[in-house]
Amino acid sequence: MAEWFNFIPVDTLFLRGAESLDKGSDHRTTTIFPPTTETLSGALRTAYLIEHEIPFHLYNRSDFSDTATIDQIGRSHEEPPWSLIGPLIRKGTQLFVPSPYSWFAPRKELESYLEGKKGSLKILPAEYIQSGIIWPQRTLWVRSSSDEIECLGDKWVNIESVLKGAPVKLLSTEEVYTVEERTGIALDPRRRTVLEGHLFTMNHVRLLHDVSLLFGINKPLDIAQKGVLKVGGEQRFGRYEKIESPLSFESRGDGGRYMSLSSIDGSLDGIEGYVMATGKIIYRGGWNMREGFHKPLKGYYPAGTVLSDIPETVMANCIKMEDRK
Numbered sequence: 001m002a003e004w005f006n007f008i009p010v011d012t013l014f015l016r017g018a019e020s021l022d023k024g025s026d027h028r029t030t031t032i033f034p035p036t037t038e039t040l041s042g043a044l045r046t047a048y049l050i051e052h053e054i055p056f057h058l059y060n061r062s063d064f065s066d067t068a069t070i071d072q073i074g075r076s077h078e079e080p081p082w083s084l085i086g087p088l089i090r091k092g093t094q095l096f097v098p099s100p101y102s103w104f105a106p107r108k109e110l111e112s113y114l115e116g117k118k119g120s121l122k123i124l125p126a127e128y129i130q131s132g133i134i135w136p137q138r139t140l141w142v143r144s145s146s147d148e149i150e151c152l153g154d155k156w157v158n159i160e161s162v163l164k165g166a167p168v169k170l171l172s173t174e175e176v177y178t179v180e181e182r183t184g185i186a187l188d189p190r191r192r193t194v195l196e197g198h199l200f201t202m203n204h205v206r207l208l209h210d211v212s213l214l215f216g217i218n219k220p221l222d223i224a225q226k227g228v229l230k231v232g233g234e235q236r237f238g239r240y241e242k243i244e245s246p247l248s249f250e251s252r253g254d255g256g257r258y259m260s261l262s263s264i265d266g267s268l269d270g271i272e273g274y275v276m277a278t279g280k281i282i283y284r285g286g287w288n289m290r291e292g293f294h295k296p297l298k299g300y301y302p303a304g305t306v307l308s309d310i311p312e313t314v315m316a317n318c319i320k321m322e323d324r325k
Contacts, residue, residue: 002218007231009231015232044080045073047223062290090212095214107150155171178208182203183202216245259304271313275301278302
């Protein structure tokens with residue numbers, strides 16, 4: 001049984017990259033949107049601890065033995081006992097999911113569409129190519145080198161276009177959020193005094209009034225129906241509410257193409273054999289609460305990765321695609 005959440009930030013979201021800012025060379029941070037699965041899982045674990053009045057220092061101890069808590073959110077130095085699905089974007093009454101990396105569009109038509117000059121967009125789905133010469137009986141996945149088409153893998157599309165082959169509606173960045181620049185100063189970590197010459201600029205993301213983030217986990221979580229989530233190291237908070245599942249997971253595991261709604265751990269055994277189309281590998285680390293230090297970087301296939309059939313290790317994170325002709 002999956003548990004789904006609708007999340008609306010109270011103010012802005014600030015989720016920065018892990019790069020360091022050096023005096024005289026770097027003064028602008030990178031911004032991550034949407035929040036990663038690790039960030040949202042951390043927010044849910046934090047909410048559980050707060051609602052159940054479990055002190056963080058107690059939970060972080062190596063001899064922590066509350067079996068109910070461990071069953072619900074795992075140990076502080078381990079991965080949570082769930083797979084996180086999403087996040088997805090809800091705008092008004094419509095639900096948008098990552099666009100498949102196997103979808104392309106004519107570049108000029110795409111530019112016109114995003115500028116609001118066209119009401120529909122022609123999708124060019126990548127197809128199988130069978131080779132019987134160099135690699136007999138092996139399916140090859142070929143990407144066009146033409147500059148006349150563009151991959152849609154880093155965009156957002158209406159879910160009906162993926163599940164039912166309906167006309168595609170792309171969601172532009174301007175329809176999701178605005179960016180607010182914030183300039184600050186660096187502090188000496190020991191004296192808490194201003195460091196001379198250390199100015200930096202951060203980009204905060206403010207969701208539009210009719211936009212919220214949806215995400216799910218594939219097991220029930222014992223927290224309130226409504227409450228507050230603190231997202232990321234900056235503890236930007238917002239309201240969450242448990243909702244009914246917005247997706248149907250029928251006809252799964254019986255062949256066909258599947259698309260991931262979340263990033264996929266690239267180290268999963270045999271996962272590369274299922275990947276048909278994907279984007280650049282994303283490297284992420286995170287924070288090890290037990291060690292008080294960064295986790296090692298790990299490579300992930302981005303959301304929107306297209307798979308042939310579906311392994312059990314990622315079943316919770318994928319939906320079956322309708323073939324487009």
